[in-house]
Amino acid sequence: MLFALLGAHAASAAAVLAARRRLGRAAWVVGALGPAAVLAWLAANAGRLADGEAVEARAEWIGGLDLALDLRVDAFAALMLVLVAGIGVLVFAYARSYLGPAPRAARAAALLALFAGAMTGVVVADNVLVLYVAWELTSVTSYLLIGLDDEDAGARAAAQHALLVTALGGLAMLAGLVLLGQQAGTFRLGELVAAPPSGTVTVAALVLVLVGAFTKSAQYPFHSWLPGAMVAPTPVSAYLHAAAMVKAGVYLVARLAPAFADVGVWRPLVVTVGLVTMVAGGLRALRPFDLKQLLAFGTISQLGFLVVLFGIGRPEATVAGCALLLAHGLFKAALFMVVGIVDHETGTRDVRRLPALAGRGWRTVRAVAVASAASMAAVPPLAGFVAKEEAYGALVDGPGGDRLVLAGIVAGSVLTVAYSLRFVVALLRPGAVAGAAGSRAPAAHAPPGAFVAPAVVLAAATVVLGVAPAVWSGLVDHAAHALDGRAHAHLSLWHGPSVPLLLSAATLAAGAALFAARRPVAALQAATAPPVSGTRVYDAAVRGLLRGAARLTAVVQPGSLPLYAGVILLTAAVATTVALVSGPWWPGWPDAVGRTAHVPVAALLVVGAVASTVARRRFAAVMLLGVVGYAMAVLFVVQGAPDLALTQFGVETLFVVVFLLVLRQLPDRFEHRRTGAGRLVRLAVSAVVGVFVMVAAVAAAGSRTAEPVSRAMSEQAWPEGHGRNVVNVILVDIRGFDTLGEITVLVAAAIGIVALARAGRRPRPRARDRALTGEEVGS
Amino acid sequence: MTGLLVVAAGVLCACGTYLVLGRQLSRVIIGFGLLGHGVNLLLVLSGGDGGDPAFAGPGTTAADVDRFADPLPQAFVLTAIVITFGVVAFLLALAHRSWRLTADDEVEDDIEDRRIAAAAREGDRAGGDA
Numbered sequence: 001m002l003f004a005l006l007g008a009h010a011a012s013a014a015a016v017l018a019a020r021r022r023l024g025r026a027a028w029v030v031g032a033l034g035p036a037a038v039l040a041w042l043a044a045n046a047g048r049l050a051d052g053e054a055v056e057a058r059a060e061w062i063g064g065l066d067l068a069l070d071l072r073v074d075a076f077a078a079l080m081l082v083l084v085a086g087i088g089v090l091v092f093a094y095a096r097s098y099l100g101p102a103p104r105a106a107r108a109a110a111l112l113a114l115f116a117g118a119m120t121g122v123v124v125a126d127n128v129l130v131l132y133v134a135w136e137l138t139s140v141t142s143y144l145l146i147g148l149d150d151e152d153a154g155a156r157a158a159a160q161h162a163l164l165v166t167a168l169g170g171l172a173m174l175a176g177l178v179l180l181g182q183q184a185g186t187f188r189l190g191e192l193v194a195a196p197p198s199g200t201v202t203v204a205a206l207v208l209v210l211v212g213a214f215t216k217s218a219q220y221p222f223h224s225w226l227p228g229a230m231v232a233p234t235p236v237s238a239y240l241h242a243a244a245m246v247k248a249g250v251y252l253v254a255r256l257a258p259a260f261a262d263v264g265v266w267r268p269l270v271v272t273v274g275l276v277t278m279v280a281g282g283l284r285a286l287r288p289f290d291l292k293q294l295l296a297f298g299t300i301s302q303l304g305f306l307v308v309l310f311g312i313g314r315p316e317a318t319v320a321g322c323a324l325l326l327a328h329g330l331f332k333a334a335l336f337m338v339v340g341i342v343d344h345e346t347g348t349r350d351v352r353r354l355p356a357l358a359g360r361g362w363r364t365v366r367a368v369a370v371a372s373a374a375s376m377a378a379v380p381p382l383a384g385f386v387a388k389e390e391a392y393g394a395l396v397d398g399p400g401g402d403r404l405v406l407a408g409i410v411a412g413s414v415l416t417v418a419y420s421l422r423f424v425v426a427l428l429r430p431g432a433v434a435g436a437a438g439s440r441a442p443a444a445h446a447p448p449g450a451f452v453a454p455a456v457v458l459a460a461a462t463v464v465l466g467v468a469p470a471v472w473s474g475l476v477d478h479a480a481h482a483l484d485g486r487a488h489a490h491l492s493l494w495h496g497p498s499v500p501l502l503l504s505a506a507t508l509a510a511g512a513a514l515f516a517a518r519r520p521v522a523a524l525q526a527a528t529a530p531p532v533s534g535t536r537v538y539d540a541a542v543r544g545l546l547r548g549a550a551r552l553t554a555v556v557q558p559g560s561l562p563l564y565a566g567v568i569l570l571t572a573a574v575a576t577t578v579a580l581v582s583g584p585w586w587p588g589w590p591d592a593v594g595r596t597a598h599v600p601v602a603a604l605l606v607v608g609a610v611a612s613t614v615a616r617r618r619f620a621a622v623m624l625l626g627v628v629g630y631a632m633a634v635l636f637v638v639q640g641a642p643d644l645a646l647t648q649f650g651v652e653t654l655f656v657v658v659f660l661l662v663l664r665q666l667p668d669r670f671e672h673r674r675t676g677a678g679r680l681v682r683l684a685v686s687a688v689v690g691v692f693v694m695v696a697a698v699a700a701a702g703s704r705t706a707e708p709v710s711r712a713m714s715e716q717a718w719p720e721g722h723g724r725n726v727v728n729v730i731l732v733d734i735r736g737f738d739t740l741g742e743i744t745v746l747v748a749a750a751i752g753i754v755a756l757a758r759a760g761r762r763p764r765p766r767a768r769d770r771a772l773t774g775e776e777v778g779s
Numbered sequence: 780m781t782g783l784l785v786v787a788a789g790v791l792c793a794c795g796t797y798l799v800l801g802r803q804l805s806r807v808i809i810g811f812g813l814l815g816h817g818v819n820l821l822l823v824l825s826g827g828d829g830g831d832p833a834f835a836g837p838g839t840t841a842a843d844v845d846r847f848a849d850p851l852p853q854a855f856v857l858t859a860i861v862i863t864f865g866v867v868a869f870l871l872a873l874a875h876r877s878w879r880l881t882a883d884d885e886v887e888d889d890i891e892d893r894r895i896a897a898a899a900r901e902g903d904r905a906g907g908d909a
Contacts, residue, residue, distance in 0.1 A: 561888075562801065565799055594828050601784070609791045610794060613810075640848035641832065647860050658871060662875050670803060694786065697824050710850050711844060725835075726847070756869075756875065757872055
């Protein structure tokens with residue numbers, strides 16, 4: 001059944017693409033079928049999951065390697081699925097109004113459906129390798145969705161930024177997962193967490209996995225892709241970059257933390273990164289005038305918060321993390337939808353140009369914005385408040401080190417309150433945030449009801465979950481319990497007059513004060529802004545990589561054929577000679593003369609070779625090469641190889657004739673070219689190659705240990721091959737296919753020769769050709 | 780085994796390498812031919828000091844086979860001779876074409892590669908100025 005759910009996403013995506021002309025706005029309904037099916041499945045299995053059971057499915061993949069597609073849904077996966085599928089359905093409904101039947105809408109609908117499937121895959125995967133595949137699929141679909149407007153260079157660059165960062169992190173994660181799996185002896189996530197390995201390798205593996213999680217969840221210092229990804233259409237941002245995909249990293253941290261929080265550097269690393277992200281993201285969220293950017297940095301900050309809560313790996317914090325996971329998904333998706341509605345209806349989301357959102361239709365939007373932002377700021381009685389109380393409570397009761405973490409979280413929360421206020425005030429009284437007083441023209445028209453409805457559903461859920469925590473107390477309890485057997489949740493709005501409540505009140509007050517003092521704060525931030533931003537670091541890294549690649553290419557591929565040939569020959573010669581001389585193959589030098597007949601042949605070969613090399617005239621060089629060829633033929637006769645001798649005579653004669661035919665056109669003498677140093681290098685390389693050949697010849701002759709295979713060939717030539725000439729039997733019978741290949745090579749060469757000889761009969765003047773070449777190089 | 784032939788194989792390959800590393804296509808072709816002869820010699824040497832031609836028949840005995848020259852390297856060499864001829868003939872056609880196009884048989888550097896190198900130097904200069 002779980003496989004069918006994943007298949008439903010793919011099928012709906014394929015259906016949308018196949019019928020994109022006919023579907024129009026209905027594409028969004030078809031696309032939403034996958035998430036809707038997940039929701040229906042969750043409703044049907046809610047009882048089992050609440051009882052602590054897990055639903056599993058398994059399909060063999062590669063049996064011999066013990067690779068199987070393991071899927072498993074427990075209560076925590078169910079919580080993630082509620083988020084992924086629930087918000088997914090609403091985002092599809094919202095996108096139907098936002099993108100409508102726009103040219104790229106069908107593509108967006110199909111990609112969103114695919115993404116929903118990939119994200120569901122991340123959550124239900126029980127095998128870490130399956131998880132990795134689904135994880136990368138979310139990266140790829142995210143890339144395509146960010147770059148949806150493929151004619152916009154900015155969108156393409158942002159998409160590439162996101163892909164490079166998350167995919168590189170994903171590769172680190174893959175390495176970590178493989179190491180982890182080998183340490184544990186299993187690649188099943190459930191077994192891995194049940195019996196966690198330890199040791200240095202495990203620590204290294206965990207750090208690698210965390211790099212993947214941090215890049216995906218936009219943690220500092222890998223955060224810079226997320227604000228850039230805001231060029232995507234707002235439904236995409238609301239879904240991928242607020243509610244679903246960026247939570248994948250948090251999900252992984254949550255899965256592993258109960259087992260590995262005490263291993264090595266996990267807790268200090270995760271908590272530090274999370275806190276830095278929470279505070280730095282919050283500070284950055286106080287600055288932008290683009291409301292979507294504000295939300296983007298707010299998301300980074302909240303993701304840091306989530307990473308801290310789950311990363312601590314203690315039951316109480318895990319409970320708080322589960323609560324915040326859901327609360328954040330609700331309010332952040334709703335806020336993104338609000339920004340999208342404003343952007344869509346007024347044409348801007350810049351506070352400095354925002355019209356007054358007055359009128360009947362806007363009242364609902366404003367209510368959604370206020371409720372959701374208040375939940376983000378943890379104002380009672382909203383879902384965000386309930387979650388924040390849990391977080392404070394978990395850390396107040398914890399050991400001493402938690403107090404430091406608590407201080408960091410309170411600081412981050414103060415910033416959260418300030419930027420939440422900034423968001424609300426920017427919508428309601430844009431002038432107060434933009435710093436330009438005066439009344440603004442009202443917006444031309446209000447959004448239709450269907451456009452606002454999904455956001456209203458989310459905001460209503462935020463309110464209901466806040467007012468009646470009992471509604472989701474069970475869900476969070478089961479989810480946290482599935483992660484950590486010791487975790488038990490009992491969410492409530494009113495814990496009595498306690499330290500967490502005091503902290504909440506103080507947080508709200510401090511945040512309000514920070515917002516009230518926004519002018520001096522902005523001035524201070526401008527003065528103390530770090531000199532480099534993440535985006536600039538990324539840009540510099542990409543530029544450096546490209547320049548380094550060009551420089552490396554210029555060194556290893558300068559375009560000179562002699563250089564390439566020299567390097568290849570020298571490498572082959574030196575490496576093999578060293579191996580031969582240092583190994584036990586060396587049989588000692590052979591006798592100078594084995595057969596007397598060899599002496600004149602060897603002399604002829606050496607003299608001919610040297611003479612044809614130093615010859616200044618082409619004609620002489622070719623004739624001397626012919627001398628070498630005939631000497632080889634004589635040697636074949638001496639060695640008892642009449643076939644070779646015949647072939648060599650024939651081929652050599654033909655070769656000399658053909659060469660002379662071509663030579664008729666070339667000048668008789670080789671041009672003198674001064675290549676002083678180059679000549680010495682050539683001589684040296686040639687000498688090394690010559691020595692290598694001699695060493696190889698001696699070593700090869702002395703290294704026989706087995707009976708020659710050719711003995712059997714000689715014995716079988718007549719009875720089996722029915723041929724008297726053993727060499728012929730070898731060529732046409734024993735190695736028949738090799739000979740067929742040889743003939744093919746000859747035919748290919750012949751075709752090439754004919755083509756070259758016949759092609760382009762018009763000669764081009766040399767001077768012009770040179771000039772062209774020079775221009776091209778210079779440009 | 781004859782040491783002199785070993786030396787001859789080395790000299791053939793060294794001379795061939797020297798010519799192949801040059802820039803004149805006609806000399807490269809001659810070098811290729813020399814390299815081919817050198818390698819063939821190497822193959823023949825690996826078959827030992829030779830013997831009777833490997834002709835078998837109904838009456839061939841084990842003692843006859845013992846006197847045979849090793850036929851397997853011969854088969855290799857036969858293939859090598861023919862393939863070398865094909866390659867050399869193709870190179871000759873290239874030289875012919877090169878001559879008709881540029882009135883020269885020089886092997887020039889790849890323009891595309893030189894452009895990459897020029898771009899890299901350009902990038903370095905721009906980076907240094909910035």
